[in-house]
Amino acid sequence: MFNKVLIANRGEIACRIAETAKKIGxxxxxxFSEVDTESKHVSLCDEAFVIESSTPLESYLSQDKIIDIAKKTNAGAIHPGYGFLSENSEFAQKVEEAGLVFIGPDFQAIEIMGQKDAAKKAMSQAGISTIPGYHGDNQTDNKLMEEAASIGYPVLIKAVAGGGGKGMRLVKNQRDFLTLLSSARTEAEKAFGNNRVLIEKYISSPRHIEVQIFGDGQSAIHLFERDCSLQRRHQKVLEECPAPGMTAKMRKAMCRAAVTAAETIGYKGAGTVEFIVDGSDGLKEDRFWFMEMNTRLQVEHPITEEITGIDLVAWQFDVAMGRPLEKKQKDISMQGHSFEARIYAEDPNNQFLPDTGKIIHLNFPLNVRVDTGIRTGDIVSPFFDPMLAKIVSHGKDRSSALSNLKKALKETEIVGVKTNLNLLYNLTQNSDVKMGMVQTGLIEENIEKLTSQNSISNKAIIAAALSYFAPRVDHFSYSHWIKISHKIKLFVGDKIIEIELSQPDVNKVQISFDGEAFNLVFSKNHWSFEGNPLPKSKKFDDEIIVFNGGQILFKVQNPYEVPKETKFETSDILSPMPGMVSKIYIENGCKVLKGQRILSLEAMKMEYEVIAPNDCYIKTVNFEVGDFVQSGTKLCDFSEV
Known part of the structure; x- marks a missing residue:
């Protein structure tokens, strides 16, 4: 038994764990790292201790320092959350050897399931089908390429120690194999400290369905399935449960396989068994294969909690204290349907590159569950995962749950960093998503439509103009004798809108643009257009956000302002995002070809390669490996050949 727990994590999951911990006493x-001093999870806990390290990320990976703090504060247990040290068997073993309780499975189970190749072998021996692939020890380039050819393209390269899409690459032909292998190894080494990979056959119409299990070390039960097929670059974006189209036979077979997987290794605590499913001809009980087991709480666990009414974190604490599971399998049932949408700090209109900055405005809906670790005024840094929040909806059926999610996303307001909110909102309106015809390639196949800005309505433009001018009805900003007008230019996407506003009467405003004039009337404490209220809008310095089924960004420029001259030339190579220079492939004075790699940037656990725009000579590289750069920073100068 223990009465105090150290939470070895940050962000929304640290907040989530702290809330349940307090609820049960x-x-x-x-x-926390030095950059997280003012973070939400720090303020939610009873005690907080900074861990100084060479980089902010390293603070949450400092095993010995974390254990020392737990012992000094008399915390009897450590909860690792997800990510960071949650699936590190060495850390779990150290925690146990220090006389503390690790909230999770024992280190042997983590070790078996943490290595994808060993896990697949163990599952095959237990009679669970695994996808065709190579999981051997020979990791030479030639051997891996040979095995890929034997399996048949397309194949997936996957980090054996990985998860969350890190160290994973889809290879469609042999020509690209070695380049993508190198990239996968590099990402795997940085994320997990292990660059070994496995090769698997790629299923062309795949669905990703996983089963939530819970074990007490002797037996295990399941809490049904989740469908996580809506992904981008192997990162989950929208999850739901139960899985659409799931049959009773399929559910029984899949859940039985998941429980067998857990019991085979004497699993204790919360875990998730992930399967790849061939969805080309509906869901059939002989068309799913074991993919991996995550020996921790999953990011998407809230949707399971929503349909079962079970607090999985509370169960984790109970099992860690040696208590029996609160319910038997027969006592667990599903009620309704649930969706989770992950909001990321990223720019969908710039290759989904991570975005950083200060949260200057934040508003979440009240009618749904929101798990988040951010507050207004927080800084989104380049050092950690870009997820800002999870919007979790529930309904009596799939249609109502999706409708509730759509409404919640429309009401969510985040200003200060670019996000994928519009993409998520558009997903809720996608016809295939509405019909439950989900598969892992859906987002990529519809990416242009999902990320495109809908045509800007006159109402949105009027709302933006009104937010800028902010006409008041309690003073005379109008004149009976002459027409007083105000002018601005609004930039939205690649469109420039010249706007003129006049106030002919106290409670009347006229806004003109594109050759048309629109009249607004003030009544019932708000300005209305054609008898209807305008979309919500807010002004922040020279930006205006209109919340109208997604967020529309307008930039403001005074028509009399002289545009600032840019100091950048066409012979500059600029950073596309804030991040750390992780590799440099060239040197001063060398010649490079169009498309050749210049350097790599790393931010929010993502690696991005900057390439040469043309055949050119590199004059000067302005940074070294380990340097941090801001978006738009000149990385190097070149002259074209």
């Missing part, structure tokens, strides 16, 4: 200890 446990005191909490937070650890």
């Amino acid at each position: 446990l005191r909490t200890v937070a650890v």
